Amino acid sequence: xxxxxxxxxxxxxxxxxxxxxxxxxxxxxxxxxxxxxxxxxxxxxxxxxxxxxxxxxxxxxxxxxxxxxxxxxxxxxxxxxxxxxxxxxxxxxxxxxxxxxxxxxxxxxxxxxxxxxxxxxxxxxxxxxxxxxxxxxxxxxxxxxxxxxxxxxxxxxxxxxxxxxxxxxxxxxxxxxxxxxxxxxxxxxxxxxxxxxxxxxxxxxxxxxxxxxxxxxxxxxxxxxxxxxxxxxxxxxxxxxxxxxxxxxxxxxxxxxxxxxxxxxxxxxxxxxxxxxxxxxxxxxxxxxxxxxxxxxxxxxxxxxxxxxxxxxxxxxxxxxxxxxxxxxxxxxxxxxxxxxxxxxxxxxxxxxxxxxxxxxxxxxxxxxxxxxxxxxxxxxxxxxxxxxxxxxxxxxxxxxx
Numbered sequence: 001x002x003x004x005x006x007x008x009x010x011x012x013x014x015x016x017x018x019x020x021x022x023x024x025x026x027x028x029x030x031x032x033x034x035x036x037x038x039x040x041x042x043x044x045x046x047x048x049x050x051x052x053x054x055x056x057x058x059x060x061x062x063x064x065x066x067x068x069x070x071x072x073x074x075x076x077x078x079x080x081x082x083x084x085x086x087x088x089x090x091x092x093x094x095x096x097x098x099x100x101x102x103x104x105x106x107x108x109x110x111x112x113x114x115x116x117x118x119x120x121x122x123x124x125x126x127x128x129x130x131x132x133x134x135x136x137x138x139x140x141x142x143x144x145x146x147x148x149x150x151x152x153x154x155x156x157x158x159x160x161x162x163x164x165x166x167x168x169x170x171x172x173x174x175x176x177x178x179x180x181x182x183x184x185x186x187x188x189x190x191x192x193x194x195x196x197x198x199x200x201x202x203x204x205x206x207x208x209x210x211x212x213x214x215x216x217x218x219x220x221x222x223x224x225x226x227x228x229x230x231x232x233x234x235x236x237x238x239x240x241x242x243x244x245x246x247x248x249x250x251x252x253x254x255x256x257x258x259x260x261x262x263x264x265x266x267x268x269x270x271x272x273x274x275x276x277x278x279x280x281x282x283x284x285x286x287x288x289x290x291x292x293x294x295x296x297x298x299x300x301x302x303x304x305x306x307x308x309x310x311x312x313x314x315x316x317x318x319x320x321x322x323x324x325x326x327x328x329x330x331x332x333x334x335x336x337x338x339x340x341x342x343x344x345x346x347x348x349x350x351x352x353x354x355x356x357x358x359x360x361x362x363x364x365x366x367x368x369x370x371x372x373x374x375x376x377x378x379x380x381x382x383x384x385x386x387x388x389x390x391x392x393x394x395x396x397x398x399x400x401x402x
């Protein structure tokens with residue numbers, strides 16, 4: 001009887017585990033052969049790239065390989081040397097408020113240290129943390145808007161990896177808004193954490209595609225290039241209407257909120273409540289002093305919205321939880337009628353806008369036109385050429401059929 005070498009046994013076990021993980025992922029939706037498969041599920045494509053490397057994972061609650069298994073647990077089960085976790089806005093578990101400072105900690109389940117990128121120190125890890133890893137595995141579910149901060153996090157980490165000669169592997173995930181492009185291209189004088197790149201509000205790209213564009217357009221400091229490998233999605237195109245299996249952050253609870261997000265987020269830079277402090281944020285808007293509306297809601301302190309705007313005050317306004325239809329929302333794209341309506345109703349003139357309104361919308365003319373009485377359609381017409389220009393500019397970097 002021949003005995004297998006221990007290394008052979010280990011390799012056999014790893015291969016078997018990868019096969020079982022992929023079979024488990026496939027069986028979740030075995031009735032649909034054309035099921036969209038995120039990059040994280042193609043374990044065999046990236047685990048071999050991690051052999052003998054010190055690995056850091058940048059992920060959160062969306063980084064699932066199967067319904068039951070996170071990418072962290074998957075890599076640890078395959079004996080990958082995971083030395084640390086980086087957590088983005090909302091934390092590793094995805095429960096913190098928008099912009100809330102999150103302390104570094106230890107993952108209770110695995111004992112792997114978590115280094116928060118939202119600890120108030122600039123959104124990048126310390127040099128000590130950087131020196132501890134060879135390759136960064138990036139797995140976050142984005143929602144496809146310029147002001148959703150996971151894109152900024154990726155761009156900053158690409159710069160870190162490029163500067164420190166680290167590899168980066170992006171486990172690509174579908175863009176739930178990947179079927180259209182809309183909004184003005186960011187004027188870079190308004191560059192911030194909620195607007196970091198010269199792209200439209202709705203860019204229609206996956207983060208893997210965007211990483212290609214960041215490198216190709218030399219948007220990193222000093223034109224540096226990041227050593228990036230993208231593990232592609234399967235069965236995904238830019239016509240796909242991908243349904244998020246896990247909410248990407250506390251205040252985007254369902255697909256209606258995701259579809260309304262590109263039209264509603266500007267309220268963050270006004271006194272208007274967009275429903276934070278309710279279970280259906282981004283699906284309503286109102287203010288205690290708005291007139292002519294019967295619909296009302298009262299923001300409360302809840303998990304993910306501890307101190308929402310207009311806390312404990314009864315707000316009157318518009319209910320978007322059932323109407324318009326999802327099809328209408330998606331056909332309209334960015335709809336500024338909601339912001340224009342609230343601006344005209346409150347009659348606050350310049351006091352309606354907070355200083356970071358331009359950071360969200362990306363251009364100075366929007367506030368000016370609104371104050372001059374322009375309609376939502378007139379404002380939207382201003383960025384028509386931006387959309388055409390960007391769709392042409394992004395074409396060489398697309399990984400999926402338009």
